[in-house]
Amino acid sequence: MELLPRDQIAFQRMLDTIRRNYERFGFLPVETPVMELSEVLLTKSGGETERQVYFVQSTGALDKAAQGQGGELPERALPELALRFDLTVPLARYVAEHEHDLAFPFRRYQMQRVYRGERAQRGRFREFYQCDIDVVGKDALSTRFDAEIPAVIHAVFSELAIGKFTIQLNNRKLMRGFFEAQGVAEPDLQARVLREVDKLDKRGADYVRETLTGEGFGLAADAVARILEFVEVRSISHADALARLEALGAGNDALRQGVAELREVLELVRALGVPEADYALNFSIARGLDYYTGTVYETTLDDYPQIGSICSGGRYENLASHYTKSKLPGVGISIGLTRLFWQLREAGLLDTAESSVQVLVTQMDAGSLPHCLALARELREAGLNTEVVMEPSKLAKQFKYADKAGIRFVAVLGADEVARGSVTVKDLRRADQFEVARTELAQALKVELAQPLMEGGA
């Protein structure tokens, strides 16, 4: 995805908003190199990931491969370096490598591009931004940290203002316990059952019920009924969420532990001021079955469920077992911003951004340029993004340019204005025009620019 400047400005504002909110919650920035050692990247993965990895070779390495092997490539000679395909593996490598220089719990955010050699198709990108936060503990990490995550998600998407959203919560232990209680104890079987349950939306309850009671699974009809009831649970309020947990009963250890964790998370999410309309239990959410072990999160736009989850993640048991002997449990989420941006644009949910340029200083004739430059300097020193028309042209053309570029204010400094010590300003957003003393211009524009934030702010 390559954007024209006005779209890039909109994209950049979203990146800034996410970063600002990540920092507001005390997460620290980390950036890692785009290349990792192939052996590091491929440690955890199965063949699927390897098929999607981009390998990197310098000319020297290419030559060496060609010459050293007498022109033949050994069957599995993978290049030494590859491009990261997510930010989790680099985080694991980073934490393991810098373990002794980091303070735990380590709270980091990372917003960089990742690379996947996917087949090019609409809305799928081979290079895309991920915006991740994680809290990584050493040896242990309290469930309390799980409660901060929904507060961060809430802050981010409230400020992004892309519509009503719901943060959906579940807990893997609770799920495991519940399935065990239905006689589905074996992890592999649980995974297979969940994959069938995932087809509810597409194939309907009858299909799923038949499959699970059928030959391949052979589950009891009443167990399947309870499972189908369970995965339909969505709470409608904070009290309802607590009641839903209560209703699960005592059950087994895993269920009890999952319920206790989720209850604590819910209580602290409320203490953090997340409105109860913005979060809910959803017992159908599983996420990466072999990775997450506790709380799991998904976030959906209420009016655009077809977009799917726009921010997901969860609690994991051990981040970096491949790279260090320390046990590093953590909890984190990821926003795939490139895809989200594309989807929002497709859905018509993104307004065309105003330019990052706030003021265009026009030029009546070549002789006035020094005045215009001095005015621009005053505006810039006051913090306003200012462009000067450097070559004289018809004023109408300059206005047309500002309009097309999405620049809100156009300043005219003609001979009359210079004589009066004033500037004439046209506000293209309000279709309004006013003359103001030059010494008061910057302040006047800043008041105008702050206005919409006060009117429509969150």
Add this chain to the structure above:
Amino acid sequence: MELLPRDQIAFQRMLDTIRRNYERFGFLPVETPVMELSEVLLTKSGGETERQVYFVQSTGALDKAAQGQGGELPERALPELALRFDLTVPLARYVAEHEHDLAFPFRRYQMQRVYRGERAQRGRFREFYQCDIDVVGKDALSTRFDAEIPAVIHAVFSELAIGKFTIQLNNRKLMRGFFEAQGVAEPDLQARVLREVDKLDKRGADYVRETLTGEGFGLAADAVARILEFVEVRSISHADALARLEALGAGNDALRQGVAELREVLELVRALGVPEADYALNFSIARGLDYYTGTVYETTLDDYPQIGSICSGGRYENLASHYTKSKLPGVGISIGLTRLFWQLREAGLLDTAESSVQVLVTQMDAGSLPHCLALARELREAGLNTEVVMEPSKLAKQFKYADKAGIRFVAVLGADEVARGSVTVKDLRRADQFEVARTELAQALKVELAQPLMEGGA
């Protein structure tokens, strides 16, 4: 270069400062994909660049190369994709590709990482940030745009506050005219002479004089004397700069044109408010001889000349002749931020950054957590980056953590404070402590945080 969080914060602040100032001058953001087609990247370059390029291949392409060729690589089968090695070639491709959607003169900034397969050595990086601005015209671009560039450089480095700097200006036409007047007319010979002149610092004037009058060059002694005098020119004030230009005399066409351009640039740089102590003529600056055709820029730190130029660029005749028939003259500069950051740190010029976290809310006992989370929420809503200690521990330990992490304010909300509706705050920077009403806390901290900017601001 991979940084620990506190260094990453310092780095991020420099990036932000550069971006803010680029936007202040009306430049628009562009980001391009990290991969370009190899044929695009290698169009312009000679063998040197190709040796430094990183090529990219998906697993599929690797397999295909191995199988399709029966395990043999054809001699020059370069992979289809490669990583960008600068931001200029991607800009040329971007402008050519989106020519009909862009408004000219097109002012863009781009701050992304680039890749060069250099031998790893101290201070040389294979992955580094470039922060570029360019103004690209269609068919023509007034010299006036050349004058904005020093104003941008000035704004950036004033705010970065890394010491007194000088923006050094020269003009390639002026140089060409001067050398022609000394009987050094042929471009290749000019280039060879300049390479010798470049050795002045290392080898001394005698060595260079002997070389240029010697067999290989055979220049007249008085011509060499004038050349050595010429390249030593550094102006000491605005008036001196103009006088130096005047002193060059009428000369030939190229000289006259160069002088006229440089004079216009100097006058407008002054109109833009750049202090005359911060810019100077330097007739020894040549920059990429086959690329730049007019104004050229270098920027040096007065107290650290050994660091070399920290921001360079110039005016070029045609950006994208390989990709479009349109003539696209432009002017631009680049800051290699990764290397600059490394050099500043080596020179001890970078203070350890305070954390991006501004307030740490401590926790006395587990029961107080909801109070702490509510307080954190109030602070975050007021715009303060706030971390909460989620697991109770000894207060001394929490203070020690804040100190080590570079967090300035530590908020204590004990039972006494809750009863009084107040918060006790320790300011670790001022080694000061005060109690304040909880409703006034955020405002009080914001006033404190704004303080140093008022005291020591630019």
